[in-house]
Amino acid sequence: MISPSESKLAGVPRTMLMTTRARVEEHQRPDAILYDPKVMEWWSSLQWDPELDIFYSGSLAQLTWAVRAHLFDQITQRYLASHQEAIAIELGAGMSTRYYRVGQGxxxxxxLDLPEITTLRRQLDTETDHHRFLAQSALDFTWMDELPGNPENLLIIAEGLLMYFKETQVQQLIDQLHHRLPGATLVFDALGGSSNSKGAKQLAQLGAPLNWFIKNEQDIAAMGLSLTSVQSLIQANCRYPHRIGFFRWVPWLSQLPPLRNACLILETTV
Incomplete structure (x- = not known):
């Protein structure tokens, strides 16, 4: 069993245990939004960190992480359907098993993830010529040198990552993509709100402060990305009324800008 202390997980890398647990619990549900046998296989070799109990806050958080993964899966499937020579890279991959769910085509x-996470992945996963692991920060732009083929066949996935960067760092990433990978597709999530929110304060206590917030998708367009699709994660949660508690009685609340824009899933073209 691999423990977080042995792997020296701290700060943002430590948060991947929560999103991984969310997929494990989703897989075990009879009405699961997504099934993830690979994460179940890995989970038996991981060790939950009890100090995360106060941050893994109930069924709504678990649902939200599962729905987010499912929305990214759907975009990944659609991209493959329209790009026969498709290439994908996951930035801040954590313990993502998306390759096994929808990516083998x-x-x-x-x-791509930090060395401590990539070391952990290599203990659980198998690297091949077609499924490779890169041990570096997404802000070390040399990863762009590793990408074969035409950037117009490239899908860049950044799930649960960019909100931990400063706005200037996000802009630097976008500028580098414009310069080196024009025509690529970048799909990511972005948060509304502020660092004063309850969730942001909890993550700051965990050593993983949120640094980048947006008002709405127009902020993304202003940074130089062309919007292909925008989905509200809160509104997507409302597709599962039996699991969202109070919100099932007042679904119109998800239309209000502070909730609609609390987390947006954005598919963009560089």
């Missing part, structure tokens, strides 16, 4: 699939 891709020509190449790359998982």
């Amino acid at each position: 891709y020509r190449y699939w790359l998982e």
Whole structure:
């Protein structure tokens, strides 16, 4: 069993245990939104960190992480359907098992994360010529040198990552993509709100402060990305009324800008 202390997980890398647990619990439900046998296989070799109990806050958080993963899966499937030579890279991959759920039809699939996470992945996963692991920060732009093929066949996935960067760092990433990978597709989530929210304060206590917030998708367009699709994660949760508690009685609340824009899933073209 691999423990967080042995892997020296701290700060943002530590948060991947929560999103991984969310997929494990979703897989076990009879009405699961997504099934993830690979994460179940890995979970038996991981060790939950009890100090995360106060941050893993109930069924709504678990649902939200599962729905987010499902929305990214759907975008990944649609992209493959329209790009026969598709290549994907997951930035801040954590313990993502998306490759096994929906990605094996891709020509190449790359998982990028910090060295401590990539070391952990290599203990659980198998690297091949077509499924590679890169041990570096997404802000070390040399990863762009590792991508084969035409950038117009490239899907860049950044799930649960960019909100931990400063706005200037997000802009630097976008500028580098414009310069080096024009025509690529970038799909990511972005948060509304502020660092004063309850969730942001909890993550700051965990050593993983949120740094980048937006008002709405127009902020993304202003940074130089072309919007292809925008989905509200809160509104997506409302598709599962039996699991959202109070909100099932007042679904119109999800239309209000502070809730609608609390987390947006954005598919963009560089």
